[in-house]
Amino acid sequence: MGVLRTQVGIIGAGPSGLLLSHLLHLHGIESVLLEARSREHVERRVRAGLIEQRTVDLLRDVGLAGRLDSEGLTHEGFELRFGGRRHRIDCTALTGQTATLYGQQEIVKDMIAARVAAGGALHFGVTDVTVADLDGDRPVLRGTLDGTPTTIACDFIAGCDGYHGVARRSIPSGRLTAYGHHYPLGWLGVLVEAPPATRELIYSVHERGFALHSMRSPRISRLYLQVDRDENLANWPDERIWKELRDRLATDDAQPLNEGPILERGITAMRGFIVEPMRYGRLFLVGDAAHIVPPSAAKGLNLAVADARLLADAFAAWYGRGDGDPLAAYSPAALQANWRGLEFSHRMTHLLHRFPDATPFTSRLQRSRLDQLVRSTTAATAFAEEYLGIARR
Ligand code: APR
Numbered sequence: 055m056g057v058l059r060t061q062v063g064i065i066g067a068g069p070s071g072l073l074l075s076h077l078l079h080l081h082g083i084e085s086v087l088l089e090a091r092s093r094e095h096v097e098r099r100v101r102a103g104l105i106e107q108r109t110v111d112l113l114r115d116v117g118l119a120g121r122l123d124s125e126g127l128t129h130e131g132f133e134l135r136f137g138g139r140r141h142r143i144d145c146t147a148l149t150g151q152t153a154t155l156y157g158q159q160e161i162v163k164d165m166i167a168a169r170v171a172a173g174g175a176l177h178f179g180v181t182d183v184t185v186a187d188l189d190g191d192r193p194v195l196r197g198t199l200d201g202t203p204t205t206i207a208c209d210f211i212a213g214c215d216g217y218h219g220v221a222r223r224s225i226p227s228g229r230l231t232a233y234g235h236h237y238p239l240g241w242l243g244v245l246v247e248a249p250p251a252t253r254e255l256i257y258s259v260h261e262r263g264f265a266l267h268s269m270r271s272p273r274i275s276r277l278y279l280q281v282d283r284d285e286n287l288a289n290w291p292d293e294r295i296w297k298e299l300r301d302r303l304a305t306d307d308a309q310p311l312n313e314g315p316i317l318e319r320g321i322t323a324m325r326g327f328i329v330e331p332m333r334y335g336r337l338f339l340v341g342d343a344a345h346i347v348p349p350s351a352a353k354g355l356n357l358a359v360a361d362a363r364l365l366a367d368a369f370a371a372w373y374g375r376g377d378g379d380p381l382a383a384y385s386p387a388a389l390q391a392n393w394r395g396l397e398f399s400h401r402m403t404h405l406l407h408r409f410p411d412a413t414p415f416t417s418r419l420q421r422s423r424l425d426q427l428v429r430s431t432t433a434a435t436a437f438a439e440e441y442l443g444i445a446r447r
């Protein structure tokens with residue numbers, strides 16, 4: 055039986071937990087992080103990879119952007135395809151900011167490397183993680199570390215353990231209000247060993263459903279197809295995937311797609327979810343543990359990073375013994391930003407997808423919104439500001 059003591063106990067080595075432990079370390083605050091999966095597993099998980107400039111700026115400020123700066127792809131705009139035509143939205147001309155394409159698992163690798171180099175307490179493969187005494191002054195984190203049942207006495211616990219984690223579920227019923235929505239949509243994502251057929255992202259609205267051409271590097275493409283919410287991967291042999299991508303991304307003057315071996319594939323059912331507040335006693339929820347956005351705008355990582363930043367600053371103020379209760383501000387500030395991120399992701403989902411209950415009437419409304427976006431600089435500027443995550447609060 056092991057007994058440890060730390061200031062902040064962190065559950066989960068996704069972007070939220072890793073960044074929080076790194077930021078706390080920079081503030082001189084100790085943490086112990088427990089992750090259920092192996093290091094190899096978390097470093098290989100492929101997720102959305104569009105990084106807002108404010109996220110890049112934060113990672114740069116805290117010394118985590120070395121590889122991102124050399125390998126990330128800077129994007130100034132994107133292409134919208136609908137009605138068989140191509141339209142460019144020049145986000146940088148409209149807002150002065152850019153976005154960066156860089157794999158989320160690469161950010162995770164960079165964060166783990168930084169924590170390991172700093173001698174941080176990171177434990178992988180931890181089983182049976184539980185939390186207790188959340189409403190007292192000394193909450194407790196427990197888990198089995200390398201076969202040894204261990205108790206960690208903490209000042210605070212941060213639940214950075216994603217939607218399926220243990221933290222949110224440990225909060226007594228009735229203390230949180232959950233808001234959730236299931237979209238009747240799924241995304242089939244493929245990572246492909248082939249050069250992208252485009253320099254910028256292509257969002258394509260098609261009568262058989264949405265398609266997205268993204269990328270990870272000059273040699274690796276990332277492509278998505280809208281599919282049914284409960285679709286089975288077994289129904290999508292490679293030839294069907296490529297045919298759908300070719301058809302849905304086609305325009306008369308478009309570059310043909312570059313095909314190649316599919317390195318990774320998966321289907322994600324789309325949903326939106328938020329709990330309020332993002333705190334119970336001395337337990338704080340961060341990132342996907344508290345909120346999920348549909349992936350249309352790739353906001354998940356950016357929102358998680360913003361949460362971790364807010365919470366790290368609040369802990370720093372608390373340990374610095376400033377005035378008032380800096381921790382009280384965390385949940386309201388994070389929720390405000392997360393509702394903005396969710397509302398925009400919801401709107402972008404409706405703008406781009408073909409919903410199963412679409413009628414000629416709703417399809418024409420959707421087309422009218424798309425037309426407005428490519429015709430009105432005011433509409434495009436407002437969209438680009440939200441797409442790039444500028445002024446979310
Ligand atoms: N004990 C320990 N670790 C756990 C437990 C548990 N009971 N349950 C889950 N975890 C771990 C998961 O294995 C995972 O590594 O918590 C981590 C949560 O990481 P993420 O799911 O990546 O969540 P977060 O860090 O908030 O990052 C949000 O990830 O889902 C994407 O698109 C989303 O970009 C967003 C980002």
Ligand code: PHB
Pocket residue numbers: 101102103104255268269276349350351352
């Ligand atoms: C991605 O590359 O994973 C990606 C990019 C942009 C999006 C969504 C996902 O809007």
